Amino acid sequence: MAPIEAIVFDFDGVVVDSEPLYEEAEKELFASYGVAIKTEDLMDTKGLSEEMYLGIIRERYKITAPMEEMSIRSQAILKKHFLADLDYIPGFLEFYNKIKSRLKTGLATSSSRNLLNWIFENTPIRNHFRWSITSDDVLHTKPHPEPYRKVCELMDVKPQNTIVIEDSVNGLKSAMTAGAMTLGFFNGSFRKDFPDTNYWASDYQQVEALILAVIEQKKVNNPCI
Numbered sequence: 001m002a003p004i005e006a007i008v009f010d011f012d013g014v015v016v017d018s019e020p021l022y023e024e025a026e027k028e029l030f031a032s033y034g035v036a037i038k039t040e041d042l043m044d045t046k047g048l049s050e051e052m053y054l055g056i057i058r059e060r061y062k063i064t065a066p067m068e069e070m071s072i073r074s075q076a077i078l079k080k081h082f083l084a085d086l087d088y089i090p091g092f093l094e095f096y097n098k099i100k101s102r103l104k105t106g107l108a109t110s111s112s113r114n115l116l117n118w119i120f121e122n123t124p125i126r127n128h129f130r131w132s133i134t135s136d137d138v139l140h141t142k143p144h145p146e147p148y149r150k151v152c153e154l155m156d157v158k159p160q161n162t163i164v165i166e167d168s169v170n171g172l173k174s175a176m177t178a179g180a181m182t183l184g185f186f187n188g189s190f191r192k193d194f195p196d197t198n199y200w201a202s203d204y205q206q207v208e209a210l211i212l213a214v215i216e217q218k219k220v221n222n223p224c225i
Helices: 019-031 039-045 050-060 067-085 092-099 113-122 146-155 169-178 204-215
Strands: 006-009 104-108 131-133 162-166 181-185 199-201
Touching: 006 146, 019 039, 019 050, 019 067, 039 050, 050 067, 067 113, 092 204, 104 146, 131 146, 146 162, 146 169, 162 169, 162 204, 169 181, 181 204, 199 204
Parallel strands: 006 104, 006 162, 104 131, 162 181, 181 199
Antiparallel strands: none
Protein backbone atom coordinates (compact mmCIF):
# COMPACT_ATOMS: atom_id res chain seq x y z
CA MET A 1 0.00 0.00 0.00
CA ALA A 2 1.34 3.44 -0.97
CA PRO A 3 1.96 5.79 1.97
CA ILE A 4 -0.74 8.42 2.41
CA GLU A 5 0.49 12.01 2.27
CA ALA A 6 -2.74 13.91 1.65
CA ILE A 7 -6.49 13.77 2.07
CA VAL A 8 -8.91 15.53 -0.27
CA PHE A 9 -12.50 16.25 0.67
CA ASP A 10 -15.50 16.73 -1.54
CA PHE A 11 -17.52 19.67 -0.20
CA ASP A 12 -21.26 19.02 -0.42
CA GLY A 13 -22.28 16.04 1.68
CA VAL A 14 -18.76 15.54 3.06
CA VAL A 15 -17.79 18.87 4.65
CA VAL A 16 -21.20 20.53 4.76
CA ASP A 17 -24.65 19.02 5.20
CA SER A 18 -25.95 20.64 2.02
CA GLU A 19 -27.43 17.75 0.03
CA PRO A 20 -30.92 17.98 1.60
CA LEU A 21 -30.84 21.75 0.98
CA TYR A 22 -29.85 21.23 -2.66
CA GLU A 23 -32.74 18.80 -3.05
CA GLU A 24 -35.22 21.29 -1.57
CA ALA A 25 -33.85 24.12 -3.69
CA GLU A 26 -33.88 22.07 -6.88
CA LYS A 27 -37.49 20.99 -6.36
CA GLU A 28 -38.46 24.60 -5.67
CA LEU A 29 -36.61 25.78 -8.78
CA PHE A 30 -38.23 23.34 -11.16
CA ALA A 31 -41.65 23.80 -9.55
CA SER A 32 -41.37 27.45 -10.56
CA TYR A 33 -41.30 26.17 -14.16
CA GLY A 34 -44.28 23.91 -13.60
CA VAL A 35 -42.24 20.71 -13.22
CA ALA A 36 -42.62 18.35 -10.25
CA ILE A 37 -39.22 16.71 -9.71
CA LYS A 38 -38.95 13.42 -7.85
CA THR A 39 -35.98 12.74 -5.57
CA GLU A 40 -34.87 9.81 -7.71
CA ASP A 41 -34.71 12.13 -10.74
CA LEU A 42 -31.93 14.06 -9.03
CA MET A 43 -29.72 11.11 -8.05
CA ASP A 44 -27.74 10.89 -11.29
CA THR A 45 -26.92 14.61 -11.14
CA LYS A 46 -25.40 14.47 -7.65
CA GLY A 47 -21.81 15.69 -7.68
CA LEU A 48 -22.14 17.43 -11.05
CA SER A 49 -21.59 21.12 -11.72
CA GLU A 50 -24.62 23.41 -11.83
CA GLU A 51 -24.33 23.77 -15.60
CA MET A 52 -24.31 20.00 -16.11
CA TYR A 53 -27.21 19.20 -13.78
CA LEU A 54 -29.38 22.06 -15.09
CA GLY A 55 -28.72 20.91 -18.63
CA ILE A 56 -29.71 17.32 -17.84
CA ILE A 57 -32.95 18.21 -16.03
CA ARG A 58 -33.80 20.94 -18.54
CA GLU A 59 -33.57 18.47 -21.41
CA ARG A 60 -35.24 15.64 -19.49
CA TYR A 61 -38.34 17.74 -18.77
CA LYS A 62 -38.27 19.87 -21.94
CA ILE A 63 -37.95 23.15 -20.02
CA THR A 64 -37.60 25.97 -22.55
CA ALA A 65 -36.43 28.76 -20.22
CA PRO A 66 -32.95 30.12 -21.02
CA MET A 67 -30.10 28.47 -19.11
CA GLU A 68 -28.83 31.83 -17.78
CA GLU A 69 -32.24 32.65 -16.32
CA MET A 70 -32.44 29.25 -14.67
CA SER A 71 -28.95 29.61 -13.22
CA ILE A 72 -29.71 33.01 -11.68
CA ARG A 73 -32.97 31.74 -10.19
CA SER A 74 -31.26 28.56 -8.96
CA GLN A 75 -28.54 30.51 -7.14
CA ALA A 76 -31.06 32.80 -5.44
CA ILE A 77 -33.17 29.89 -4.19
CA LEU A 78 -30.12 27.91 -3.07
CA LYS A 79 -28.64 30.83 -1.13
CA LYS A 80 -31.97 31.32 0.65
CA HIS A 81 -31.85 27.73 1.88
CA PHE A 82 -28.15 27.97 2.78
CA LEU A 83 -28.68 31.13 4.83
CA ALA A 84 -31.38 29.39 6.84
CA ASP A 85 -29.89 25.97 7.47
CA LEU A 86 -26.35 25.29 6.20
CA ASP A 87 -24.07 23.60 8.72
CA TYR A 88 -21.14 21.16 8.87
CA ILE A 89 -21.57 17.42 8.56
CA PRO A 90 -21.52 16.11 12.16
CA GLY A 91 -17.99 15.14 13.16
CA PHE A 92 -16.20 16.86 10.27
CA LEU A 93 -14.59 19.64 12.33
CA GLU A 94 -13.39 17.29 15.04
CA PHE A 95 -11.86 14.94 12.47
CA TYR A 96 -10.31 17.74 10.45
CA ASN A 97 -8.65 19.28 13.52
CA LYS A 98 -7.12 15.91 14.38
CA ILE A 99 -5.82 15.17 10.90
CA LYS A 100 -4.63 18.57 9.61
CA SER A 101 -1.21 18.36 11.27
CA ARG A 102 -0.56 14.86 9.88
CA LEU A 103 -1.65 15.18 6.25
CA LYS A 104 -1.96 17.83 3.59
CA THR A 105 -5.64 18.64 3.17
CA GLY A 106 -7.38 19.77 0.00
CA LEU A 107 -10.85 20.36 -1.39
CA ALA A 108 -12.33 19.41 -4.77
CA THR A 109 -15.86 20.57 -5.48
CA SER A 110 -18.18 20.93 -8.45
CA SER A 111 -19.49 24.19 -7.00
CA SER A 112 -18.29 27.48 -8.43
CA ARG A 113 -15.64 29.63 -6.77
CA ASN A 114 -18.17 32.45 -6.36
CA LEU A 115 -20.64 30.21 -4.52
CA LEU A 116 -17.90 28.79 -2.32
CA ASN A 117 -16.69 32.27 -1.35
CA TRP A 118 -20.27 33.40 -0.73
CA ILE A 119 -20.76 30.47 1.65
CA PHE A 120 -17.58 31.33 3.58
CA GLU A 121 -18.67 34.96 3.90
CA ASN A 122 -22.37 34.51 4.71
CA THR A 123 -22.82 31.26 6.64
CA PRO A 124 -21.15 29.62 9.67
CA ILE A 125 -18.94 27.59 7.28
CA ARG A 126 -15.28 28.62 7.05
CA ASN A 127 -12.53 27.86 4.55
CA HIS A 128 -10.28 25.24 6.14
CA PHE A 129 -8.32 24.42 3.00
CA ARG A 130 -5.11 25.89 1.63
CA TRP A 131 -5.63 24.01 -1.65
CA SER A 132 -8.98 23.90 -3.43
CA ILE A 133 -10.34 23.20 -6.88
CA THR A 134 -13.79 24.38 -8.02
CA SER A 135 -15.70 24.06 -11.29
CA ASP A 136 -14.09 27.34 -12.39
CA ASP A 137 -10.59 25.88 -12.14
CA VAL A 138 -10.98 22.99 -14.59
CA LEU A 139 -12.04 22.37 -18.16
CA HIS A 140 -13.83 19.15 -17.17
CA THR A 141 -15.75 18.71 -13.92
CA LYS A 142 -16.61 15.46 -12.14
CA PRO A 143 -16.93 12.60 -13.15
CA HIS A 144 -13.86 13.53 -15.25
CA PRO A 145 -10.61 12.94 -13.30
CA GLU A 146 -9.28 16.48 -13.88
CA PRO A 147 -10.48 17.98 -10.54
CA TYR A 148 -8.61 15.39 -8.47
CA ARG A 149 -5.56 15.35 -10.68
CA LYS A 150 -5.35 19.13 -10.44
CA VAL A 151 -5.76 19.37 -6.66
CA CYS A 152 -3.02 16.75 -6.27
CA GLU A 153 -0.76 18.88 -8.49
CA LEU A 154 -1.48 21.91 -6.29
CA MET A 155 -0.60 19.95 -3.15
CA ASP A 156 2.51 18.48 -4.83
CA VAL A 157 1.45 14.90 -4.09
CA LYS A 158 0.77 11.96 -6.35
CA PRO A 159 -2.82 10.67 -6.61
CA GLN A 160 -1.72 7.24 -5.40
CA ASN A 161 -0.50 8.89 -2.18
CA THR A 162 -3.85 10.62 -1.69
CA ILE A 163 -7.11 9.43 -0.20
CA VAL A 164 -10.34 11.11 -1.33
CA ILE A 165 -13.58 11.27 0.66
CA GLU A 166 -16.61 11.42 -1.65
CA ASP A 167 -20.35 10.92 -1.26
CA SER A 168 -21.45 10.66 -4.90
CA VAL A 169 -20.97 8.19 -7.71
CA ASN A 170 -19.76 10.97 -10.02
CA GLY A 171 -17.21 12.12 -7.45
CA LEU A 172 -15.92 8.62 -6.76
CA LYS A 173 -15.51 7.96 -10.48
CA SER A 174 -13.51 11.19 -10.77
CA ALA A 175 -11.18 10.27 -7.91
CA MET A 176 -10.73 6.63 -8.94
CA THR A 177 -9.94 7.54 -12.55
CA ALA A 178 -7.42 10.09 -11.29
CA GLY A 179 -5.64 7.24 -9.49
CA ALA A 180 -6.44 8.23 -5.91
CA MET A 181 -7.54 5.93 -3.11
CA THR A 182 -11.21 6.44 -2.32
CA LEU A 183 -13.39 6.42 0.75
CA GLY A 184 -17.10 6.36 -0.03
CA PHE A 185 -18.95 8.43 2.55
CA PHE A 186 -22.53 7.22 2.31
CA ASN A 187 -24.07 9.47 4.94
CA GLY A 188 -27.71 9.53 3.78
CA SER A 189 -26.91 7.51 0.65
CA PHE A 190 -27.04 3.80 -0.09
CA ARG A 191 -23.78 1.91 -0.22
CA LYS A 192 -25.12 -0.38 -2.95
CA ASP A 193 -25.38 2.62 -5.27
CA PHE A 194 -21.65 3.36 -5.03
CA PRO A 195 -19.07 2.04 -7.49
CA ASP A 196 -16.27 -0.10 -6.11
CA THR A 197 -14.34 2.02 -3.61
CA ASN A 198 -11.29 1.21 -1.48
CA TYR A 199 -13.11 1.95 1.77
CA TRP A 200 -16.48 3.13 2.94
CA ALA A 201 -17.89 4.85 6.02
CA SER A 202 -21.24 6.18 7.21
CA ASP A 203 -20.00 8.75 9.76
CA TYR A 204 -16.82 10.53 10.83
CA GLN A 205 -16.07 8.10 13.65
CA GLN A 206 -15.66 5.42 11.01
CA VAL A 207 -13.76 7.82 8.75
CA GLU A 208 -11.28 8.62 11.53
CA ALA A 209 -10.67 4.97 12.38
CA LEU A 210 -10.10 4.10 8.73
CA ILE A 211 -7.82 7.03 7.92
CA LEU A 212 -5.65 6.50 11.00
CA ALA A 213 -5.32 2.80 10.20
CA VAL A 214 -4.34 3.57 6.60
CA ILE A 215 -1.80 6.20 7.68
CA GLU A 216 -0.24 3.82 10.15
CA GLN A 217 -0.26 0.95 7.63
CA LYS A 218 -2.40 -1.20 9.90
CA LYS A 219 -4.82 -3.87 8.80
CA VAL A 220 -8.15 -2.24 8.05
CA ASN A 221 -11.36 -4.05 8.97
CA ASN A 222 -13.57 -2.78 6.17
CA PRO A 223 -15.79 -4.88 3.88
CA CYS A 224 -14.76 -3.00 0.74
CA ILE A 225 -11.18 -4.29 0.74
